[in-house]
Structure formats: C-alpha cells, structure tokens
Amino acid sequence: MKIEHCIRTMSALLFAALCLFAAPAAIAAGDPAESAEAGPPRLEVTLAPRYADGAVQALQVSLALQAPSLESGAVLFTMPTLIVSTPTAALPASAFQVSDADGAIALEHTDMPPTPTSNDREYRIGRATRGDVLIRYEVPPRAVDATTRNGPLFDLRRQGDGLMGAGVYFLPVLAVQGPQRVVLDWDLSTAPDGTRGIWSLGEGRQETVTAAQTLPFSYYAVGTVQSSRDSDETFGFHWLSALDFDVEEVADETRRIYLGMARFFGEEGEPYRVFVRTNPYPAGGGTALARSFMFGIGSDGSSVQGGLTQLLAHEIAHNWPRLDHPEHAESSWYSEGAAEYYALRLSRRMGLLDDDEYAQALNERLETYFTNPHVGVSNARAGELYWTDGRAQRIPYGRGLVYLLQVDAQLRAAGHSGLDDVVLEILARQRAGDRVDLDGWVALLEPALGPAARTGFEQMSEGHRIELPVNALAPCFQVEVATVRGFELGYDRMNLGKVTGLVAGSAAEAAGLEEGDTVLAFTPLDALREDPERMMQIRVERDGAELAFEYLPRGEPVTTPHFVRTGETPAGGCGF
Numbered sequence: 005m006k007i008e009h010c011i012r013t014m015s016a017l018l019f020a021a022l023c024l025f026a027a028p029a030a031i032a033a034g035d036p037a038e039s040a041e042a043g044p045p046r047l048e049v050t051l052a053p054r055y056a057d058g059a060v061q062a063l064q065v066s067l068a069l070q071a072p073s074l075e076s077g078a079v080l081f082t083m084p085t086l087i088v089s090t091p092t093a094a095l096p097a098s099a100f101q102v103s104d105a106d107g108a109i110a111l112e113h114t115d116m117p118p119t120p121t122s123n124d125r126e127y128r129i130g131r132a133t134r135g136d137v138l139i140r141y142e143v144p145p146r147a148v149d150a151t152t153r154n155g156p157l158f159d160l161r162r163q164g165d166g167l168m169g170a171g172v173y174f175l176p177v178l179a180v181q182g183p184q185r186v187v188l189d190w191d192l193s194t195a196p197d198g199t200r201g202i203w204s205l206g207e208g209r210q211e212t213v214t215a216a217q218t219l220p221f222s223y224y225a226v227g228t229v230q231s232s233r234d235s236d237e238t239f240g241f242h243w244l245s246a247l248d249f250d251v252e253e254v255a256d257e258t259r260r261i262y263l264g265m266a267r268f269f270g271e272e273g274e275p276y277r278v279f280v281r282t283n284p285y286p287a288g289g290g291t292a293l294a295r296s297f298m299f300g301i302g303s304d305g306s307s308v309q310g311g312l313t314q315l316l317a318h319e320i321a322h323n324w325p326r327l328d329h330p331e332h333a334e335s336s337w338y339s340e341g342a343a344e345y346y347a348l349r350l351s352r353r354m355g356l357l358d359d360d361e362y363a364q365a366l367n368e369r370l371e372t373y374f375t376n377p378h379v380g381v382s383n384a385r386a387g388e389l390y391w392t393d394g395r396a397q398r399i400p401y402g403r404g405l406v407y408l409l410q411v412d413a414q415l416r417a418a419g420h421s422g423l424d425d426v427v428l429e430i431l432a433r434q435r436a437g438d439r440v441d442l443d444g445w446v447a448l449l450e451p452a453l454g455p456a457a458r459t460g461f462e463q464m465s466e467g468h469r470i471e472l473p474v475n476a477l478a479p480c481f482q483v484e485v486a487t488v489r490g491f492e493l494g495y496d497r498m499n500l501g502k503v504t505g506l507v508a509g510s511a512a513e514a515a516g517l518e519e520g521d522t523v524l525a526f527t528p529l530d531a532l533r534e535d536p537e538r539m540m541q542i543r544v545e546r547d548g549a550e551l552a553f554e555y556l557p558r559g560e561p562v563t564t565p566h567f568v569r570t571g572e573t574p575a576g577g578c579g580f
Contacts, residue, residue: 081176105135166227317347333387341404373402375490
C-alpha cells in the first residue's frame, strides 16, 4: 500500500491499519545504520506533558522532518477535525510554529468536504522549504462528562494524573513519502517523579522504521502509568485510573488470547500493548490501532455487550484479517466480521469458551443482526449511516459474521477444509506484498464454489438476507428458525447520558421520553438484553424536573436462525 494513498484516506481506520502493519521491521536505537545516508529520512517526535498547579494541562508536541523539500503551497500535513463521530483537537493553522533553515514558515488551513467517516483539514505552507522542517504546538485534552457521546477511542483525555489517547487526536498525518526512521521520545523533565511515557510500540525512547501514519494511528499514555506484572517489551497492559476489576486476571487472559491468535495467524513474537481507560458515562468499548488496542470501562462498570473477554478477543483479532479496498464501508464486513468470527472460534479452540457457550455467543450475535432495523440496507448505505446511527454501525459486525459462517459451511460442503485456509491465504499474499481486494476475495472462493461465490458475495453486499445451511455448525449443532423481538433502546445507544436520536414509533417515545432529556439512571442494558420481558426503568431530568418512565425496550417480532444442539458430542468433538 502506498503511503500517499494512506494520506488521502486517513479518515478510514481500516486503511490506516493497512499502512501500519505493512511497515518494515523495527531497527533498535544505536544501530550502526543510524546515519541518514544509510536509511530512510529521519522523523523525530518529542512529547512533553505540561503541568500547572500540580495537574497536567496539555501535551506539547515537536516534530522534526529531515529535509522534506516541499514546494510553496504544498500540503505539509492533514488532520481530522472529526473522525468517526469523535471530535479532535481541531487546531487552526495559527496554533502551529513551523520553521526550517530559512526561519519561520507561514501556514494556512483549508477544511475539506466531509466524508461519512471524517471531516479533514489540510495545512499548506506559504513557501518552499529548505533543510529540515520543525513543527511545534501544544494540545489540551478533550473535556468529557456524563453526557459525552461514546465512540471510537481516539480522543486524548485526562486519566488519573496523566493523559491517554490516540495520536489521531493530536498528531498530524504528515505528507512525507515512503518509510521514515521514526524516533519518538518523551520530555519528562518537568513532570513529577514516577512519570512514564508509553507508546503502542514501547516505553520511553523508541526508534523504528515505519510509515509516518503509524504515529497518529497508535496509542499514547503519560503519567504514573500502572502496568500488569507480566508487562515487558513484547506485551504490555497499562492504565492510569483506578480499575474496579481484577486487573492481573484480565491481563493474563488478554496475553493468552493474543499469543493464541498470533500463533494461529502466523505472527508470533511481535510486540503488543493494551491500554485501559475509564469513562465518565455508562458505556464502554474498544478500538484497535497499531500493535495495540484501548478499551474503555463505563461509569457503571460496563465494557460491551458480551463482556470483557469477547471485547478483548475481537479487538486483538483486528490485527490480521483485512481486504485491500479503498472504501471502508464496502470492506468492513470482512474486517469486522472476521474479527467477530475468530474472536469466538479461536476463543473456543483456546478453551475460553465451551461448545454451548460458543453457540450461545453466536446466537446472541445472530439475534442482534437479524433484528437490526438496518439489516436490509446495502454495505454502502450502512457506511453512510455508521457514525450517526449506532445500529447501522453494527451492520458489518453481524453481516460479516453470518456471511463468513455461510461461506465456511459452503466450503466444507464442497469438500474443502473451510474458511481458515482462505483467510490465511489472504494474509500470506498480503505479507508477500500483494493486494487482495473484493474481487480477490471472490476469486479465492470460485474454485470451490463456482459462480455461487460471486452471487453470494453480491447479495450480501446489497443487503439480501443471508441463509445459513442447516449443518453450518455440524455435527453438534443444527440451524433452526426462531422468532424474537430484538432489543431496541429507542434512542442513540452511543449517548446513554442524554436522549438523542429518539426513534419515532419506538416504545421509548410511546412511554414519554423526549429528545434532549438528561438521563439520570436506567436499568443496565445487559440485563435488558438477557431478559426479553425485562422492563426499562429510566429516570431523566427535563426542564429542572425529575421524571420516571417505564417501557419494554423491544422491537417487532422477526425470524432469526439459531444454533440448537443435535444430541451427544461425537468422539472426535465438535470440530471447531
């Protein structure tokens, strides 16, 4: 993947990941090849937390580019002002001090037309550059509270006595070509004793050869960062705020999941880091970036539907399956669906789930997908709705999972070993430098499935109902049809602190909730999902008055496939 292509599509998280994981291997600091003549141009990054009155106020950033030789009017860098529903620092050109061998360089910014995933801002220079270019600025963390809308974990926030967040909030996507010798360091000279600076790729000063896009699409933490007992150079589990779960147990499980998945996908020995933050609102979630992911714990202790283990497995699985397609919405069925598929199947193979737990987890996802009101929209249309409607955002997760279950069953019925060989073949080709796009996916299926491979793919992409063969999980389970009423909160699930996006005709609207109500308390969502008869008890504030409402958070009845036990487990096991 060319670096300039990554710059043009930097708002698509998938393509940022493509650039990152195609990066060359790291070079240790102090390598004899350190001279500029012996390798890629040098890109130095220094991050310094600024403190006042005993608290961190901002992160100071310095970037030094080795002789980029840019012409007058060229784009120096790009930054999003909004990325997948999350606001960033959105700095104006005047916030940056840019200079080179001839002194200060004027900078102007232009806001680009918004896309379904981001609003991007270009920063252009007023004259040609000579020699190295230095960029300096500082960024305050984002202020969040109980009414903040949940979203991908891209923002830089205060956590404990420090800061934690993704680089895309505060670092530019530099318009430099090819791999860079990145040197990232922390200036902690004015920080309190015990302060640590950690990047997705390691702690303290790090030197590596990679794409410049690795910097914005990775995680950072600075402060008195705590780490699990087994954190080292190859695996780290880090947090800044007090956590109310057994951290060592979760860290051990995370390490086990990562090592098992890395073994399956043929990438053992590579470093990986997990960052944990707490949210001031009752919602959690996770986001995977370069060699790392971050997950958030809601103020009510929630992570995501299905629990923490399944969140960990899903986000770790994101390290590997991907397709090389320029439109994220058209290929997210694969990246998200494969993460769902392997989060569950590999957890079963590692013994984290037994057969019945595995089938139950699949059934929960089948219900979520087939009861989704957007189940019939195309992939492209779902992409247009992703970041304004949390229900549309879930379409690629469920659709990809169901389609991959279907394909796996079809391959086995045709006498092949199943989906694993196809997914691993895609990875092998990508590691060899080849691109595998949507047509490449179909081409890999056609020798086994014939014309049905393209027909099935096109129908899936258009939003047609996906039918699972009765023996999709044979021999232990068979597919039966059930009628269920899907969970329907009735307003935006990404903003549980305020009623926004109230669904017309929903039980929430019928009960009396109104757009803009501030939510004070409500029945835990997991309890509502698990019990189809459980009533939502919710208290809100409206115009200074506290009001209470009750309703059944369910939609209309729909049919969904379910996996049901066929009988005794055969001697050879279920074969998952």
